[in-house]
Amino acid sequence: MNYRSLIFCLLSAVFIMSSGCAIESLHADDNDVIESLVIASSSVEEDTPDVVVPTPTPAPQPQEYRASLFMTGDALIHGSIWLDSMTSSGYDFSDKVERIAQVASKYDLRYYNQETIIGGDERGPSGYPQFNTPSQWGDAMYDAGFNLVSTATNHCLDQGASGIENSLRYWAGKEGVVTAGTYLTKEDQEAIVVHEINGITYAFFSWTYGMNGLSAPIDRPYMVNCYAGREQEMLDQVAKADKMCDVVIIAMHWGTEYSMSVNDEQHDLARKLSDAGADIIIGNHPHVIEPMEWINGKTICFYAMGNMISAQSGEENLVAVMAGLDIVKTVTGEVIDVKIENVRADLLWTTYRRISSDLVDNVKVYPFNELTDDILWNHEEIYKKYLAILQSLDDSIAIGGV
Numbered sequence: 524m525n526y527r528s529l530i531f532c533l534l535s536a537v538f539i540m541s542s543g544c545a546i547e548s549l550h551a552d553d554n555d556v557i558e559s560l561v562i563a564s565s566s567v568e569e570d571t572p573d574v575v576v577p578t579p580t581p582a583p584q585p586q587e588y589r590a591s592l593f594m595t596g597d598a599l600i601h602g603s604i605w606l607d608s609m610t611s612s613g614y615d616f617s618d619k620v621e622r623i624a625q626v627a628s629k630y631d632l633r634y635y636n637q638e639t640i641i642g643g644d645e646r647g648p649s650g651y652p653q654f655n656t657p658s659q660w661g662d663a664m665y666d667a668g669f670n671l672v673s674t675a676t677n678h679c680l681d682q683g684a685s686g687i688e689n690s691l692r693y694w695a696g697k698e699g700v701v702t703a704g705t706y707l708t709k710e711d712q713e714a715i716v717v718h719e720i721n722g723i724t725y726a727f728f729s730w731t732y733g734m735n736g737l738s739a740p741i742d743r744p745y746m747v748n749c750y751a752g753r754e755q756e757m758l759d760q761v762a763k764a765d766k767m768c769d770v771v772i773i774a775m776h777w778g779t780e781y782s783m784s785v786n787d788e789q790h791d792l793a794r795k796l797s798d799a800g801a802d803i804i805i806g807n808h809p810h811v812i813e814p815m816e817w818i819n820g821k822t823i824c825f826y827a828m829g830n831m832i833s834a835q836s837g838e839e840n841l842v843a844v845m846a847g848l849d850i851v852k853t854v855t856g857e858v859i860d861v862k863i864e865n866v867r868a869d870l871l872w873t874t875y876r877r878i879s880s881d882l883v884d885n886v887k888v889y890p891f892n893e894l895t896d897d898i899l900w901n902h903e904e905i906y907k908k909y910l911a912i913l914q915s916l917d918d919s920i921a922i923g924g925v
């Protein structure tokens with residue numbers, strides 16, 4: 524028996540004893556197999572350390588949170604609109620906004636701008652130029668699901684400081700509604716309030732360029748967020764909120780009345796707001812629509828959404844923007860990523876019947892895709908015309924699907 528045969532026999536014995544495996548297939552002259560068995564057996568016999576297989580730390584699973592936001596324009600409640608809504612017991616505006624309520628109902632947050640103050644029913648309603656809007660209008664918007672309301676407008680002091688007090692008392696009684704722009708105390712105005720929707724935190728601000736020459740009481744300048752002379756305060760608020768919240772939404776009452784172009788102030792302020800941390804800028808006031816665009820690739824800006832409802836007479840005053848988007852927050856371990864996705868926009872039309880030079884009735888807001896030739900004979904042509912304006916700065920934002 525030569526050396527290799529001896530080793531083979533020994534190994535075979537060990538192998539049979541230890542494993543009981545059949546070894547017929549092993550041949551004495553299969554040197555490679557024998558040598559590898561020698562190595563294997565010696566390593567097993569000489570060194571059998573406890574093998575500790577580290578338990579891999581499971582990669583954190585991304586967790587996603589989503590919230591949707593609906594946005595539209597100014598509620599400019601002319602006398603015709605409340606006269607058209609009178610009932611035996613007050614006013615009922617619900618039929619005027621039932622179509623837009625239907626669209627907005629799919630969203631978590633539903634924003635509009637309350638241009639004309641709900642300044643207290645006890646002083647009676649009034650129209651242009653110093654408005655006072657019946658509280659039943661607010662009821663209709665509340666019932667329609669609107670829960671994000673900007674109140675800093677050029678008409679917010681139409682009923683004086685007491686009008687603002689009444690308005691804030693009114694909205695405070697509407698559970699789930701977040702307002703911004705007018706305040707009862709300095710503390711309220713300075714506070715960065717962090718709201719939450721579906722696991723996403725957000726701040727909501729509203730600022731106006733001015734109040735038609737009126738001023739808040741000299742000892743209560745905090746009552747209205749007016750950015751004239753206070754621009755840095757506005758930007759600082761946004762920057763502070765950006766550190767505290769996932770998303771910063773700001774409603775801007777700005778622009779040139781009846782101009783469908785973005786003016787220099789809007790252009791510059793939008794960029795400053797984006798740099799400060801604003802994610803969503805919703806512009807209002809000019810009574811007409813203006814374009815939308817992405818700024819710095821991260822801030823969506825609607826420069827002017829137009830009159831959501833009014834009794835103004837020009838075609839351009841009856842077109843408004845409605846828009847939707849999704850806020851998507853992804854948390855992976857310690858890393859939080861927030862994106863604005865799926866931005867889309869479409870147009871609204873306020874229809875009415877003219878009774879006289881200053882009176883209309885049958886006022887109602889429709890999405891353009893619900894218009895028929897009976898309601899507006901040239902609606903297709905008008906739709907195309909205003910879409911072109913909306914998309915004139917940035918045609919990457921989807922039209923439709925709101």
Ligand SMILES: [Zn+2]
Nearest residue numbers: 638676677808
């Ligand atoms: Zn305005």
